[in-house]
Amino acid sequence: QKEVEQNSGPLSVPEGAIASLNCTYSDRGSQSFFWYRQYSGKSPELIMSIYSNGDKEDGRFTAQLNKASQYVSLLIRDSQPSDSATYLCAVNLGDSWGKLQFGAGTQVVVTP
């Protein structure tokens, strides 16, 4: 059974601090990794994709990938109240183009 694991939270982060979210996956064949943000009552919104080991930065977001450890993380710098949402880690199923497997999500609460 291929799995994607995340801490469910909630992760409480003071405004202006760094939020650190972690995700592990079991399918060694996976090559594509994504972070989605989902506000309550809304559909998931893609915020980061990463395909190679190392760091990828986009604005206040940094994704980190370590395929050897089967680990992907997301850092949110200078956290804002508008970052309060559930963050979903998604991994492509290595043997299937376009199919994603999602973790359960980490709820982030940014407190003013």
Place this chain on the structure above:
Amino acid sequence: SAVISQKPSRDICQRGTSLTIQCQVDSQVTMMFWYRQQPGQSLTLIATANQGSEATYESGFVIDKFPISRPNLTFSTLTVSNMSPEDSSIYLCSVPGQGGNEQFFGPGTRLTVL
């Protein structure tokens, strides 16, 4: 990214009835995907909808319960048949981005079965 719309946005249905959900994309895409998000849960892939061929279902999902149509490259429907309260979920369609593996989601259909 593509603009995706779904109809209806929400519905309340009676047990034993069926509901057809529509997904429209503003550009042609080869593959469309249908996901389910049960209350408080993450997303689970139901099936891949291919134009011109039968949909491919994931383990635990069957065509009799979730028939899918894909009449052209911009449109798909998912029917939830013979509904029970356990089918109460958000149903989302998605299409791939230019990179191929990333998915962009429609706004979802929130279904409540009484």
